[in-house]
Amino acid sequence: MAEITNYKYRVEPQDVDFTLRASAPSVVNYILNTAGLDAHNKGFGVEVLQRQSLSWVLSRLSVEIDSLPAQYDEFKVATWINEFNRLSSTRNFTLHDRSGMQFARAVSQWCMINIESRTVADMSSLEDTYRAAMVACPSPCGKPARIGAIDPQHHITRPVVYSDLDFNRHVNTLRYIEMIFNALPIERIERNEGMRIDINFIAEGRWGQTLDIGHATDGNRTNFEIKADDGRTLCRARVEWR
Amino acid sequence: MAEITNYKYRVEPQDVDFTLRASAPSVVNYILNTAGLDAHNKGFGVEVLQRQSLSWVLSRLSVEIDSLPAQYDEFKVATWINEFNRLSSTRNFTLHDRSGMQFARAVSQWCMINIESRTVADMSSLEDTYRAAMVACPSPCGKPARIGAIDPQHHITRPVVYSDLDFNRHVNTLRYIEMIFNALPIERIERNEGMRIDINFIAEGRWGQTLDIGHATDGNRTNFEIKADDGRTLCRARVEWR
Incomplete structure (x- = not known):
């Protein structure tokens, strides 16, 4: 059994919004970077997987944010894996400010795909390395909910552009979070x-497509559905304010 | 007289584009962050200026990039100020990889504005602090050119959104660079x-506006003009490939 691992960061100028606090999308960015870095440090990062034509894909994410740190504030992201089966792995996160107060937490569910066939891969090949990294600590908040189709009240359309693309020429995960917040x-x-x-x-989402960002608000909840111009749903999300 | 100051960075996952190298906008981001950090360290950062209702505004920038570092590569940004008068200050940059090879350089020209009146301010009040930070070293490349109005061949329009805004609720400098590259x-x-x-x-550029990004290409050069929906020009730029 492994232990929870901590990573230290600082809120940089590019992370803050007009309130001079880290934006929620930038907090998600730190969470996802920590996932990549911790997988790398523990021997199952993308560069190891690529040798077997495999890659990690984020399938679901839940994030709770109580408050946001200010520019140049230092903070810590703690991360651990507590579930693993052939098709899915659960990685958890808690975020703490310098005084140790927990200000955010997250649960992410990942699957593995074969890069060439673009189909879901069996994770059994990683089992030994992975088991050694598991931590017997429960998830810090509710797991990501399954979001159903929505009947949008509003639509925004925008093309996929260069700055949206990740190394696969697909729309970077973080851009969906930005589209939602925008x-x-x-x-x-x-x-x-x-x-x-x-x-x-x-x-x-791919280079050359135009995206449709549909959303519908009911009280404190806004549901989102992002579709490509061929009608395929790329992403669904819900933001709920307290 | 002061000396050239160096800052160390690493190319993070959010900095790379689909080539797995730092994007040109992310290189500009490191350049601008270094300007902010060095001004802060030398006693004339935005937080000092704000006490006098003043702020730095970037008026012109030239950047030459020979090659781009890969994800997780470490690099160094060297910066120094070599010109200063009542209305403008020149800050220079060279970027070096781990082997010491210079892969990029930049010259930036800044003015100071009064935050309340939004008019250009006299920098004489900073003179003593500023003189002590000057370095007698020439700029590493040609100063930023003055770009004239253009007759665009193509137009892209897009609204100003939440993720575009800086702490003044104006469009973040870096977003213009991204619009150009997109x-x-x-x-x-x-x-x-x-x-x-x-x-x-x-x-x-302000929240609520729709921007028009016009551009025209002539050989290796593309000229840009970004306007607000009231017809005001916000930004002009030129990208020239070698």
């Missing part, structure tokens, strides 16, 4: 009284 | 054989 009322973001985000990643 | 042919970005970028920042 569609939310700015006043709500400004007075952030705490939120929970649930996201399901369903298919890959 | 309009360039992706094949040209992919085979990057070296480039020079000249940018003039003219007015501030």
Whole structure:
């Protein structure tokens, strides 16, 4: 059995929004970078998987944010894996400020795909390395919810552009989070009284496509569905304010 | 007289594009962050200026990039100020990889504005602190060119969104650089054989506006003009490939 691993960061100028605090998308960015770095440090990073034509794919994510750190604040991301089977792995995160207060937490579910066939791969080949990295500690918040189709009240369309692309020429995970926040009322973001985000990643957006970002609000909840111009759903999400 | 100051960085996952190398906008981001950090360390950062209702504004920038570092590569940004008068200050940069090879360089020109009146301020009040930070070393490349109005062949329009905004609720400088790169042919970005970028920042884009990104290509040069929906020019730029 392994132990929870901690990574230290600082809120950089590019992370803050107009409130001079880290934006929620930048917090998600630190969470995802920590996942990549910790997988690398423990022997199952993308560069190891690529030798077997495999890659990690984030399938679902839940994030709860109570408050956001200010520019140049230092903070710590703790991460651990507590579930693993042939088809899915669960990685957890808690975020703490310098005084040790937990200000955010997250649960992510990953699968593995074969890069060539683009199909889901069996993770059994990683089992030995992976078991050694497991930590017997429960997830810090509710697992990512399954989000259903929505009947959007509003639509935004935008092309996939160069700065959206990851190394696979697919839309970077973080861009979906930005699209979601760009569609939310700015006043709500400004007075952030705490939120929970649930996201399901369903298919890959590609260079040359135009995306449709549909959303519908009911009270404190806004549901999102992002589709490609061929009608395929790429991503569904829900943001719930406290 | 002061000396050239060095800052160390590493190419993080969010900095790379689909080539798995740092994107040109992310290199510009490191350059601008270094300017902020060095000003802070030498006693004339934004937080000192704000007490006098003043702020730095980037007016022009030239950047030459020969090659781009790969993900997780370490690199160094050297910076120094070599010119200063009542209305403008020149800050220079050279970027070096771990072997010491210079792979990029930049010259930036800054003015100071009064935050309340939004008018250009006299920098004489900073003179003593500033003189002590000057370095008698020439700029590493040609100063930023003045870019004239253009007759665009192509237009892209897009609204100003939450993730564009800086702490003033104006469009973040870096977003203009991204808009420019998002309009360039992706094949040209992919085979990057070296480039020079000249940018003039003219007015501030604001929340609620829709931007028009016009561009025209002549051989190896593409000129850009970004306007707000009231017709005001916010930014002009030129990208020249080698």
